[in-house]
Amino acid sequence: MEVKMTGIRKSFGSNSVLRGVDFDIQAGEVHALMGENGAGKSTLMNILTGLHKEDAGEIVINGENKRFDNPKEAEENGVSFIHQEMNTWPEMTVLENLFIGKELKNKMGWVKTKEMRTLAEATFADLGVQIELDEDVKKLSVGQQQMIEIAKSLMTNAQVIIMDEPTAALTEREIEMLFKIIHTLKTKNVAIIYISHRMEEIFKISDRITVMRDGVSIDTSLTKETTNDDVVRKMVGRDLEDYYPKKHSKIGEVVFETKGLTKENRFENISFTVKAGEIVGFSGLMGAGRTEIMRSLFGIDELDQGEIYLEGEKITIKNPSMAIAKGIGFLTENRKEEGLILDYSIRDNISLPSIDGFSKKGLIDTHAESDFAKLLMERLHVKAEDQFDSVSSLSGGNQQKVVLAKWIGIGSKVLILDEPTRGVDVGAKREIYQLMNELADRGVAIIMVSSDLPEILGVSDRVIVIHEGHVAGELAKTEATEEKIMKLATGGY
Structure with a gap:
């Protein structure tokens, strides 16, 4: 044909x-x-x-x-x-x-x-x-x-x-x-x-x-x-000097730590740390358990055992509301079903986790809410005619930016990004990488799950590889290569 x-x-x-x-x-x-x-x-x-x-x-x-x-x-x-x-x-x-x-x-x-x-x-x-x-x-x-x-x-x-x-x-x-x-x-x-x-x-x-x-x-x-x-x-319409912008943030003390996280038939004994200003990449084959680990950290799925520490204090997370209250944000890989309310406006989706900040005596300050959404839309270059447009009217990449905007808006201490650039064009990818670097500059601890090995290598300060629900290995930025990551991801050591 x-x-x-x-x-x-x-x-x-x-x-x-x-x-x-x-x-x-x-x-x-x-x-x-x-x-x-x-x-x-x-x-x-x-x-x-x-x-x-x-x-x-x-x-x-x-x-x-x-x-x-x-x-x-x-x-x-x-x-x-x-x-x-x-x-x-x-x-x-x-x-x-x-x-x-x-x-x-x-x-x-x-x-x-x-x-x-x-x-x-x-x-x-x-x-x-x-x-x-x-x-x-x-x-x-x-x-x-x-x-x-x-x-x-x-x-x-x-x-x-x-x-x-x-x-x-x-x-x-x-x-x-x-x-x-x-x-x-x-x-x-x-x-x-x-x-x-x-x-x-x-x-x-x-x-x-x-x-x-x-x-x-x-x-x-x-x-x-x-x-x-x-x-x-x-x-x-222009040259992009570098697909992965240079990261200059100073890496500080440990902000987030897990010890022995286990969920039957999903993952076992997952222990790792993330420091202030650090981007830790999680790599592994599909089905290895990366997303399942992140869902449990955010309280979507219940852990069987293990401990979570935030800024040195042991915390309990039984549901997403508790995670948000602790300053943990989660950009899910499935934005359509879990990251957005498609019938709501762009503004409402961005402001939803932060809505308490716009409430006074039970009434929402809609002007402040609109200013908040406008600021984040401009910062993330969300392409839309109006913040009151339904988020379902946006392209996939712009929907992803809206999900990211809402977690930036709550001032997350820890930000979990599961496939943050999935379905996003090359120009928007670089904008997201720059934004991640800016958040790291402010001391945010970032966990990034990605199936894109060049992205893992180009963005991460450290790489943790998951194989069949276990930590197969950890690689510093200076030693990480596609070959080493794939060897660990497929069960080699």
């Missing part, structure tokens, strides 16, 4: 999102679509798949003018969209999620469960995925849920597959498996539109790169004829 989009324009009210975009893809190629959050990438793909209708422009598929009325029609015609935010049903099983709305049935209308299971098992085998088909999706990690979305798309026999940040929550091993699958799909003449902010992936997997900026297609180039710096310059 060949797709050509020319002069695509789209506005939502007075907000002009696409102002003239040209994009095309040929059968059997991987075409990377890049741009900062808010550049219009997802809107363009939503137009291709029929979720939105273009205001102007032309879409030609296999030589004929064509537009789909809805995503289901697009999928039936061979165009599948794997979204960045998972479209799963938590209360249903993996098998039910794979076939929801597409159940295999006999002539009598009975669901052919055995055939569905066989097809699902074969697809998972091709992906190298080991997930129980009868497991409820709510019990799976974000990475496992992402693999389910990929499997669903592959089972539709799509001719064009759009992948929006497909590796954001995957381990290195899962990423390599995905790349092998993409290579196989290319040999079958399947076209892949690949949206990602991870430069190393783009240059490893794509054939061409189209860069968008502020709703306009800036340039399309063969991947082999461009460079990392060229792409960044086109994306942001």
Whole structure:
């Protein structure tokens, strides 16, 4: 299948999102679509798949003018969209999620469960995925849920597959498996539109790169004829001197300490310290227990045993409210379900943990609340028309900034960041890194969980590696390398 989009324009009210975009893809190629959050990438793909209708422009598929009325029609015609935010049903099983709305049935209308299971098992085998088909999706990690979305798309026999940040929550091993699958799909003449902010992936997997900026297609180039710096310059309209800004904060005394944290079947005997002004990176494979440890520290999940100390004092954290009261903030990896109230405004999401500070005799000082939200939005460069816009209207990267803003707003002593730059563009990533450095300068103790090894190496003062629920090792910044981290993460010592 060949797709050509020319002069695509789209506005939502007075907000002009696409102002003239040209994009095309040929059968059997991987075409990377890049741009900062808010550049219009997802809107363009939503137009291709029929979720939105273009205001102007032309879409030609296999030589004929064509537009789909809805995503289901697009999928039936061979165009599948794997979204960045998972479209799963938590209360249903993996098998039910794979076939929801597409159940295999006999002539009598009975669901052919055995055939569905066989097809699902074969697809998972091709992906190298080991997930129980009868497991409820709510019990799976974000990475496992992402693999389910990929499997669903592959089972539709799509001719064009759009992948929006497909590796954001995957381990290195899962990423390599995905790349092998993409290579196989290319040999079958399947076209892949690949949206990602991870430069190393783009240059490893794509054939061409189209860069968008502020709703306009800036340039399309063969991947082999461009460079990392060229792409960044086109994306942001300027040079980025350094992807990982230098950190100059003075590391002080121990602020946060854990001793022997244990949760049955999750992790065991987790002991570590974090000092004032220090960024401690937690690395490890998906499912190693990193996120589970952080959830327990914040009181979301209950510990079986272990001790937590804040500024030398032993503390008890039984729920998130107790953690917040102690000055601990937690940016969750799953911002959509756990980090935000999507129907609330940007202002309300930012101010919610700090709302007591704006209350006087039971009344909220809305002017002070608005000033507070405005200040944080400006500091974090949240792209929105108004602080009263619903947070669900923001791009994924800007939603992440809102989550970060609310924890900065409460003046956290300890800040836990679980995949802080997941789904965030290169320019916004650097802003988040700079912000982390500024917080460290103020003496905040930062714990960062990340599956991005260059990020772990570029940002952390110290790296703790988790393997199967245990601390496999600890590396100083001066000795940490990707090879050493991966060796520890896979059980080597």
